[in-house]
Amino acid sequence: MDRDIRVVQVGLGPMGLRIVRHILAERQGIMYVGAIDVAPELEGRDLGELAGVGPCAVPVSGDAARVFQETKPDIAIYTTVSYLKRFLPQTDVAIRNGVNVISTCEELSFPHFVDSELTARYDELCRKHGVTMLGTGITPGFLMDIRASVLTAACKDVQRIEVTRRMDATLGRQSFQQRMGVGMEMDAYRAAVAAGAIKGHVGLEMSICLIADAIGWALEEVRVMAPDPVMAGIPVASEFFTVGTGQVKGTEQQAVGIVNGEEKIRLDFAAYLGAEPSYDEVALYGTPELRARVTPSWPVDSGTVAMVVNLIPAVINACPGLLTINDLVPVSFKSGNMAGFVCQAG
Amino acid sequence: MDRDIRVVQVGLGPMGLRIVRHILAERQGIMYVGAIDVAPELEGRDLGELAGVGPCAVPVSGDAARVFQETKPDIAIYTTVSYLKRFLPQTDVAIRNGVNVISTCEELSFPHFVDSELTARYDELCRKHGVTMLGTGITPGFLMDIRASVLTAACKDVQRIEVTRRMDATLGRQSFQQRMGVGMEMDAYRAAVAAGAIKGHVGLEMSICLIADAIGWALEEVRVMAPDPVMAGIPVASEFFTVGTGQVKGTEQQAVGIVNGEEKIRLDFAAYLGAEPSYDEVALYGTPELRARVTPSWPVDSGTVAMVVNLIPAVINACPGLLTINDLVPVSFKSGNMAGFVCQAG
Numbered sequence: 057m058d059r060d061i062r063v064v065q066v067g068l069g070p071m072g073l074r075i076v077r078h079i080l081a082e083r084q085g086i087m088y089v090g091a092i093d094v095a096p097e098l099e100g101r102d103l104g105e106l107a108g109v110g111p112c113a114v115p116v117s118g119d120a121a122r123v124f125q126e127t128k129p130d131i132a133i134y135t136t137v138s139y140l141k142r143f144l145p146q147t148d149v150a151i152r153n154g155v156n157v158i159s160t161c162e163e164l165s166f167p168h169f170v171d172s173e174l175t176a177r178y179d180e181l182c183r184k185h186g187v188t189m190l191g192t193g194i195t196p197g198f199l200m201d202i203r204a205s206v207l208t209a210a211c212k213d214v215q216r217i218e219v220t221r222r223m224d225a226t227l228g229r230q231s232f233q234q235r236m237g238v239g240m241e242m243d244a245y246r247a248a249v250a251a252g253a254i255k256g257h258v259g260l261e262m263s264i265c266l267i268a269d270a271i272g273w274a275l276e277e278v279r280v281m282a283p284d285p286v287m288a289g290i291p292v293a294s295e296f297f298t299v300g301t302g303q304v305k306g307t308e309q310q311a312v313g314i315v316n317g318e319e320k321i322r323l324d325f326a327a328y329l330g331a332e333p334s335y336d337e338v339a340l341y342g343t344p345e346l347r348a349r350v351t352p353s354w355p356v357d358s359g360t361v362a363m364v365v366n367l368i369p370a371v372i373n374a375c376p377g378l379l380t381i382n383d384l385v386p387v388s389f390k391s392g393n394m395a396g397f398v399c400q401a402g
Numbered sequence: 403m404d405r406d407i408r409v410v411q412v413g414l415g416p417m418g419l420r421i422v423r424h425i426l427a428e429r430q431g432i433m434y435v436g437a438i439d440v441a442p443e444l445e446g447r448d449l450g451e452l453a454g455v456g457p458c459a460v461p462v463s464g465d466a467a468r469v470f471q472e473t474k475p476d477i478a479i480y481t482t483v484s485y486l487k488r489f490l491p492q493t494d495v496a497i498r499n500g501v502n503v504i505s506t507c508e509e510l511s512f513p514h515f516v517d518s519e520l521t522a523r524y525d526e527l528c529r530k531h532g533v534t535m536l537g538t539g540i541t542p543g544f545l546m547d548i549r550a551s552v553l554t555a556a557c558k559d560v561q562r563i564e565v566t567r568r569m570d571a572t573l574g575r576q577s578f579q580q581r582m583g584v585g586m587e588m589d590a591y592r593a594a595v596a597a598g599a600i601k602g603h604v605g606l607e608m609s610i611c612l613i614a615d616a617i618g619w620a621l622e623e624v625r626v627m628a629p630d631p632v633m634a635g636i637p638v639a640s641e642f643f644t645v646g647t648g649q650v651k652g653t654e655q656q657a658v659g660i661v662n663g664e665e666k667i668r669l670d671f672a673a674y675l676g677a678e679p680s681y682d683e684v685a686l687y688g689t690p691e692l693r694a695r696v697t698p699s700w701p702v703d704s705g706t707v708a709m710v711v712n713l714i715p716a717v718i719n720a721c722p723g724l725l726t727i728n729d730l731v732p733v734s735f736k737s738g739n740m741a742g743f744v745c746q747a748g
Contacts, residue, residue: 058739058741058742058744058746059741060741061740061741061744078558082558082559083740084738084739084740085738085739085740085741085742086740086741130744194556198555198556199556202552202733203552203553206548206549206552206731207549207696208712209544209708209709209712209713210540210544210545210700210705210708210709210712211708211712212424212428212704212707212708212711213428343704343708344700344701344704344705346696346697346698346700347696347697348694348695348696349694349695349697350553350692350693350694350695351692351693351695352692354556354690354692355690358558358689358690359556359690361558362555362556362557362558362689362735363555363556365558365736365740366554366555366556366557366733366734366735366736367555367733368740369732369736369740369743369744370732370733370743372744372745373732373743373744373745381733384731384732384733385552385730385731385733386715386716386719386730387548387712387713387716387727387730387731388712389708389712390711390712390715392430392431393404393430393431394407394429394430394431394432394711394714394715395404395405395406395407395431395432396404396431397715397716397719398404398407398476398715398718398719399718399719400404
């Protein structure tokens with residue numbers, strides 16, 4: 057019989073606890089052997105109780121090194137921060153203890169774009185210690201990038217890719233609706249964007265990089281536009297907000313990838329109350345030319361939980377290194393010099 | 403600078419020549435160094451001239467061993483036969499000469515289902531000689547299987563999968579329309595099915611196996627229904643056929659995969675003149691529940707050419723063995739015992 061996969065959870069915020077809940081309540085063949093969080097008030101608390109699914113005899117600890125040494129897990133799930141430069145140093149203790157890492161850190165989904173020197177250093181460190189590290193999630197990591205690039209595998213030519221995500225923000229949590237500016241006046245929205253309080257969708261540049269990397273387009277520019285308000289033409293409401301005519305009901309935002317002066321990739325993100333129909337669409341221009349539309353739009357929270365958990369076996373099985381999902385899924389249209397996609401070492 | 407990928411083409415029927423034409427006319431960084439066919443009348447003919455894109459100084463030969471020894475290619479593209487037991491022995495000469503193999507052989511896309519003993523033997527032979535072999539194509543190999551299983555990567559649970567392909571047969575070649583029974587009377591169609599002259603869509607069982615294998619469903623039965631005629635309610639015509647009311651305008655066919663007495667996978671294939679809208683749809687039942695529809699339906703011939711060519715780098719890079727595309731794309735919902743997806747050797 058197969059030995060259960062042994063997991064340590066690092067970071068017990070809302071996303072971390074959703075993952076814990078899903079694994080404990082709905083998965084077999086995988087078990088938590090440890091939990092790590094820096095918050096002193098969580099020290100010694102039971103992981104299962106924190107997640108709301110009853111005790112699981114795994115206490116939370118702030119001493120990462122001791123947890124990894126004592127429990128010898130197969131993999132650590134990091135749900136801590138979004139930014140690479142803060143994230144990577146946190147993983148030293150896992151890597152040096154021979155523990156694979158999977159994380160929802162947005163910038164980790166395409167770390168080369170953020171800091172290629174730091175990425176190379178951690179890739180080397182992972183390979184030295186024989187562990188694999190992967191950043192994953194649903195956006196970036198699936199809906200606006202991998203879903204598109206996998207579709208191009210059956211294309212003889214790809215000239216341009218557009219991905220549209222149109223979410224009904226009513227289905228999101230209160231904090232998500234707040235981040236989308238729901239219920240604000242236009243002036244307050246603009247001021248919040250200028251102050252950095254409203255950031256729009258995090259990770260559009262990662263999705264553009266993932267698509268370009270899969271297809272072999274050399275990006276000369278990644279341009280992420282400022283988030284724009286979507287105004288309510290008629291009153292609309294969610295569980296948390298009431299939006300009158302002329303107020304903000306959500307956010308839209310575009311990003312483009314430029315190759316040789318041409319726009320090759322366009323991402324179009326919108327989340328607002330009452331979007332109907334909601335959908336996720338990939339438009340491929342080339343041979344063939346077609347549209348692939350998912351309805352309704354993919355739920356973001358359960359999607360990220362699913363990606364993290366479903367990819368655990370693939371990360372454990374993969375060759376050591378700081379990987380992107382393109383290393384796990386090498387299937388897409390290959391543009392230009394085909395020989396450039398062959399590993400020269402092999 | 404990267405060295406060009408060196409390719410030998412084995413089999414110069416319509417599909418083989420389409421691939422040759424595409425590579426010679428539209429791809430860079432990849433070159434033909436040899437061509438093999440058993441037809442004596444092709445001996446010495448120029449590969450590029452046969453493909454209709456002008457001479458390329460690669461003569462066709464019937465002596466496979468000599469071609470592989472003299473040209474030392476990175477990979478051989480086999481477009482010869484559909485059935486595994488005839489196909490695998492053809493590849494001995496490539497494997498023993500250290501040449502990777504990619505093929506449109508339908509049964510090669512999930513060979514374990516056809517003959518697990520023979521598959522294990524060739525897997526062993528590939529690993530002994532350090533080569534990779536993969537069966538690919540658009541159906542089976544992408545549209546009705548991989549496209550669905552990749553989507554499930556962002557699912558917390560999958561209870562059932564339905565894939566529908568609804569093609570406008572008008573866009574297919576004359577031989578394809580003929581295979582779909584276009585223009586026949588119902589009695590003649592039924593007789594042709596009984597005699598094995600009309601087989602429906604080849605490879606539905608492979609697609610069911612690929613989905614089940616990705617997700618970890620233990621299939622207890624794969625049931626492929628007999629092809630059924632689609633009757634014309636009003637007259638309809640293609641470039642090649644005129645179909646009157648009450649005559650056959652195409653074929654529909656279902657296949658199901660049974661797990662623990664339950665139907666978990668259903669494939670629904672239809673190709674007939676005038677299908678409008680034409681589409682390829684995946685319906686996922688679980689968490690979340692949604693539909694992913696590609697419009698119009700994916701063109702079959704260019705799709706297969708694209709899959710074969712786009713996957714060449716991945717096959718060259720992959721670990722040795724007789725692989726399926728699930729080995730290259732380990733990304734899907736994982737049901738049941740998660741530990742069962744971890745390579746125990748690793």
